[in-house]
Amino acid sequence: MAEQLLREALNKIEIVGFAQESTLEKKEFKDNIGKPYTCISGDITVKISEEETQVVSYFAKELTQKGEVNKNYKALTTIMNELVTVADVAQGVSEGEPSRIECQGKLTLNEYKGNDGEVKSFPKISGQYAPIRYKGEAKDFNPKAKFDIEGIVKSLKAETDKDENETGRLKIQLYVPLYGGKTIPLTFVTGETLPQGGKDYLTDNFQSRASVRIYGDLVNKSKKIERVIESGFGENKTDVTYERTREFIATGGTLYEEGVHKEVFDISLLKEALANRERHLSALKEKEKTDDKPKPTAGFGNGSQQTNAKTNEKQDDGLDDLFGED
Structure with a gap:
C-alpha cells in the first residue's frame, strides 16, 4: 500500500512589474551520482514601485528525465537573451524601456547553515515557469505582488511591536504543505484595519488545526531616509539609511469546513510531514538527529480539539505539541 502524504497546498504567487535586474546564467553541475548536467539558475528582480521590488528565483535543467529539451x-534561455532590465537601460547597455513581465511562482523557504552553525531560514519566491512578457496596453499595466495560499493554522495571535504593545494587526502562523509530503511554516499578518466582523471571523474560525485559504499582498519595501547632521564648521553631512519591510499581508480568506469542503487537510498526516522537516533541518546542520519528533511548544487553546461522544474526553491524536506560539 502506497504511503499516504499530505496533499500539496494551493501556493500561488503572481508578480507583475518591470524587470529591474537579472542574474540568470547557464551553469554546469553534477547530480548526486556524479553525472554532469547543464542548467539555468539565478534571480530576476521585479520592480513594483519606486520603493518596492520582489525577487523571483529560477532553476531549470536543460534536459528532462527522458532526455528531451526542457x-x-x-x-529561460529566451528571457536571458531578450530581457531588458532597468539596470541595462541605466548603464546604457540597452535602449528603450525596461521589459514589462509577469511571473508565476510558489512561496518557499531558503534555508542554509550559517557561519554560527545554526540554520538560517528566509522566505523565497521560486519561479514555477519562465516569466512572460506583458502583452496588454501600457495604460492598463498594473504592477502587483499577490499570494493565494492554503495551509493548516498553527496559531493566531495579536501582533506586538518590540515593546510588546499590540499593533492592531493579527499574526497568522500556518503550516503550508508542499509537494512530496513536505511542509514549511510561514507567517502572515492582517492589515491594521479589518472589514466589519473580520476579526471575529478570524478568532472564531482560524483556530489551531483548521484548514484555511488566505490571499493578499506580498510586501518588500525599502524606504530611503535622509537625515541632515548640522556641522559645527564647514559643510553639513547627510546620513542615509534604509527602512526595510518584508511581510505578507492577508486581505481575505476562508475556513475549509470538515464534511463540507474537500480541501480540508488530513491532520493525522501532519506529524510525519513535520518530522521530515526536522530531519531536513538536522541534515543542514550536519549532525545526527536523535529524535525525529518536533520539539514541544506551548499549545494554542483547546477550542479545536474534538471530543469523544461517549466519554466527553479529548481524543489524543499526538499533535498537541505541534501547535501554538513559537
Missing part, C-alpha cells in the same frame, strides 16, 4: 529551460 521547455522551461528553453523559455
